[in-house]
Amino acid sequence: xxxxxxxxxxxxxxxxxxxPLVALAACGSGGGSDASAxxxxxxxxxxVWAHQGQKNETSALQNxxxxxxxxxxxxxxxxxxxxxxxxxxxxTATDASExxxxxxxxxxxxxxxxxxxxxxxxxxxxxxxxxxxATDASKAQGEIDGKHYGLGMYDSGLxxxxxxxxxDAAGVKYPTSLSDDWTAAQFTAALKALKAKDSDGKPxxxxxxxxxxxxxxxxxxxxxxxxxxxxxxxxxxxxxxLDTPAVVSALKTFQSWKTYVDPNTDGNAFAKGRVALxxxxxxxxxxxxxxxxxxxxxxxxxxxxNGPKTGQGxxxxxxxxxxxxxxxxxxxxxxxxxxxNVTAMTTANGAVPATKTALAKSSLYKQGGPLxxxxxxxxxxxxxxxxxxxxxxxxxxVTAGYPTVTAKFxxxxxxxxxxxxxxxxxxxxxxAIDQDYSDNAGYKIP
Amino acid sequence: xxxPAVVGLIAFVGVPFGYAVVLSFYNVRLGSPLAPSFFGxxxxxxxxxxxxxxxxxxxxxxxxxxxxxxVVPVQTALALGLAILLNRKLKAIGLFRSLFFMxxxxxxxxxxxxxxxxxxxxxxxxxxxALHAVSFGNWGAFDWLGDSATAMASIIVLSIWQGVGFQxxxxxAGLQQIPGELYEAAELDRASRWQQFRHVxxxxxxxxxxxxxxxxxxxxxxxxxxVYVLVRGGGLDEDATRTVMYQAVTTAFDQNNxxxxxxxxxxxxxxxxxxxxxxxxxxxxxxxx
Numbered sequence: 001x002x003x004x005x006x007x008x009x010x011x012x013x014x015x016x017x018x019x020p021l022v023a024l025a026a027c028g029s030g031g032g033s034d035a036s037a038x039x040x041x042x043x044x045x046x047x048v049w050a051h052q053g054q055k056n057e058t059s060a061l062q063n064x065x066x067x068x069x070x071x072x073x074x075x076x077x078x079x080x081x082x083x084x085x086x087x088x089x090x091x092t093a094t095d096a097s098e099x100x101x102x103x104x105x106x107x108x109x110x111x112x113x114x115x116x117x118x119x120x121x122x123x124x125x126x127x128x129x130x131x132x133x134a135t136d137a138s139k140a141q142g143e144i145d146g147k148h149y150g151l152g153m154y155d156s157g158l159x160x161x162x163x164x165x166x167x168d169a170a171g172v173k174y175p176t177s178l179s180d181d182w183t184a185a186q187f188t189a190a191l192k193a194l195k196a197k198d199s200d201g202k203p204x205x206x207x208x209x210x211x212x213x214x215x216x217x218x219x220x221x222x223x224x225x226x227x228x229x230x231x232x233x234x235x236x237x238x239x240x241x242l243d244t245p246a247v248v249s250a251l252k253t254f255q256s257w258k259t260y261v262d263p264n265t266d267g268n269a270f271a272k273g274r275v276a277l278x279x280x281x282x283x284x285x286x287x288x289x290x291x292x293x294x295x296x297x298x299x300x301x302x303x304x305x306n307g308p309k310t311g312q313g314x315x316x317x318x319x320x321x322x323x324x325x326x327x328x329x330x331x332x333x334x335x336x337x338x339x340x341n342v343t344a345m346t347t348a349n350g351a352v353p354a355t356k357t358a359l360a361k362s363s364l365y366k367q368g369g370p371l372x373x374x375x376x377x378x379x380x381x382x383x384x385x386x387x388x389x390x391x392x393x394x395x396x397x398v399t400a401g402y403p404t405v406t407a408k409f410x411x412x413x414x415x416x417x418x419x420x421x422x423x424x425x426x427x428x429x430x431x432a433i434d435q436d437y438s439d440n441a442g443y444k445i446p
Numbered sequence: 447x448x449x450p451a452v453v454g455l456i457a458f459v460g461v462p463f464g465y466a467v468v469l470s471f472y473n474v475r476l477g478s479p480l481a482p483s484f485f486g487x488x489x490x491x492x493x494x495x496x497x498x499x500x501x502x503x504x505x506x507x508x509x510x511x512x513x514x515x516x517v518v519p520v521q522t523a524l525a526l527g528l529a530i531l532l533n534r535k536l537k538a539i540g541l542f543r544s545l546f547f548m549x550x551x552x553x554x555x556x557x558x559x560x561x562x563x564x565x566x567x568x569x570x571x572x573x574x575x576a577l578h579a580v581s582f583g584n585w586g587a588f589d590w591l592g593d594s595a596t597a598m599a600s601i602i603v604l605s606i607w608q609g610v611g612f613q614x615x616x617x618x619a620g621l622q623q624i625p626g627e628l629y630e631a632a633e634l635d636r637a638s639r640w641q642q643f644r645h646v647x648x649x650x651x652x653x654x655x656x657x658x659x660x661x662x663x664x665x666x667x668x669x670x671x672x673v674y675v676l677v678r679g680g681g682l683d684e685d686a687t688r689t690v691m692y693q694a695v696t697t698a699f700d701q702n703n704x705x706x707x708x709x710x711x712x713x714x715x716x717x718x719x720x721x722x723x724x725x726x727x728x729x730x731x732x733x734x735x
Binding site for chain 1: 473478563567569592678683699
């Protein structure tokens with residue numbers, strides 16, 4: 001009886017003893033040898049990963065790939081679509097050697113992928129024309145230490161869509177451009193006036209069904225922080241940036257709006273005329289303009305003291321760090337970022353074109369176009385740290401610690417919206433972010 | 447003889463658990479170029495003494511416990527009731543059984559999305575509009591998921607609805623093992639329906655019942671999907687419904703903090719093992735020993 005059980009114990013002990021070795025070996029491989037892209041022959045098949053979002057967007061991308069494949073026979077593109085809710089997690093969890101030659105990524109996650117050695121600089125592989133044609137805002141999002149790791153086909157912007165008929169009926173005066181933007185107090189007053197005329201007393205849509213403890217929370221509502229003179233991160237620290245009294249009071253105002261918010265369970269609150277105002281990005285324009293026609297107005301987000309601000313940045317394209325065929329990857333990117341494809345894509349999803357020539361030709365965003373406001377906002381880029389009173393479009397922090405920053409800010413925002421004390425929620429997020437940065441030696445990109 | 451079982455145990459429980467223990471002593475980030483640094487007990491210290499981290503963690507433990515304490519008895523009793531109801535010789539009984547079993551077949555993610563519509567906070571939420579109609583317009587819009595008093599209750603209700611069919615099927619199998627002669631004998635002795643249930647049915651399925659209680663407890667500690675889906679969907683009170691699994695997964699994959707997440711799972715594993723051992727002491731099948 002005793003001998004087999006002793007044997008088993010020995011087996012178990014050997015098994016456990018092996019664990020640490022396996023563990024450390026597995027961890028080591030993540031940041032192991034310096035992988036770098038190889039130029040390759042510029043011919044052959046390259047693999048491409050992209051996020052699967054709206055249907056229009058996906059088919060525009062598939063068309064671009066199809067016409068690229070049939071236009072020449074040197075490079076063939078093998079496109080793989082991954083649902084957007086899991087997209088970033090998929091790249092994070094995939095080893096650099098398993099990643100494709102070309103991949104799409106959401107703007108603010110880029111620094112983390114550079115830090116993890118999953119992306120290579122694209123400067124030498126795309127043509128000078130492609131780089132030169134990218135808008136300043138798009139280039140700012142893709143740049144780290146003077147090298148470009150990503151370029152987007154389109155950029156993004158936030159605004160408030162208004163229903164002119166409902167606004168006029170309630171006698172609400174609304175801004176017509178960035179210069180006469182409403183203050184937070186005026187916005188609250190407008191909500192009050194609209195509530196009086198609204199059948200269910202809920203005239204505002206804040207895209208609540210998308211959830212706030214996620215990237216939408218950060219993208220959609222960090223402009224409140226910036227507009228209050230705060231920041232998500234300043235010199236690698238959240239303390240003194242995210243927890244200032246001005247930010248606390250701004251988020252208190254945000255919290256007070258909840259009583260005006262239609263939960264918008266069916267996603268049609270604005271299009272059906274149930275709400276007069278919808279706080280969301282450019283991407284709702286196609287649906288909203290179809291539903292409202294000439295009654296649709298586009299307004300900037302309210303000013304909390306430091307001027308109106310908007311989020312900026314969107315999906316971008318880069319080259320996998322371990323690719324053996326970077327030249328072919330660059331050829332594909334040159335085509336993807338040309339006017340034909342950028343225009344087709346931005347027509348499909350209503351986004352702001354991220355190249356100068358396509359932007360100038362865009363019927364939506366040119367001077368006098370219905371979405372000129374978004375172009376105006378992006379023409380005053382702040383970058384991610386130089387947030388002054390006069391600039392408008394702020395890039396989310398370009399830092400490898402962004403996943404923690406957005407997770408903690410989103411959590412705080414979600415609990416503030418749910419009724420938590422803004423001061424303690426923000427202080428908690430601040431401490432968590434700073435702790436994480438000190439655990440990771442400031443996330444310095446090696 | 448037990449070698450295959452031991453190998454399986456080591457491969458599927460021992461190694462991952464040992465791995466988690468080791469990782470919990472390191473500062474390990476998913477895909478970080480920094481080498482993992484030895485952290486000692488720091489992750490555990492933070493979990494229990496750092497107010498920012500221990501607050502949510504202890505709250506998550508409490509939420510898990512509340513969930514288990516409510517779900518295990520209620521779901522088991524409900525499953526037993528349904529099983530007895532469906533243990534008859536009726537026409538088309540197979541159809542009834544399938545209908546009651548159906549929610550189990552739906553993935554929890556799908557169930558959560560549907561319940562989001564039911565529990566939505568506006569007067570368009572299905573539950574709110576039903577109550578509105580029933581109360582002749584006296585019921586206003588109530589925020590079932592956003593209110594901390596009802597958020598957990600909502601999760602519990604939808605979990606029971608989804609899971610009860612599974613337990614029901616197991617209990618049904620147990621009920622069908624009871625020989626019919628026992629009931630005939632009891633009837634000859636003029637035992638009432640209730641007496642039959644107490645002295646024939648319950649002893650007959652005791653082993654099955656113990657198994658179901660164990661299984662439900664373990665499953666109820668794993669609660670994750672419904673919270674995850676409903677929080678992402680917006681409007682769910684995160685603090686009132688955060689469970690340990692939810693916290694572990696978001697720590698590991700949203701914040702890339704593998705060390706911290708491992709510490710959470712190690713503590714949770716130990717707690718669940720202890721609770722299961724206590725439970726085994728209290729309710730053990732008769733034929734054991």
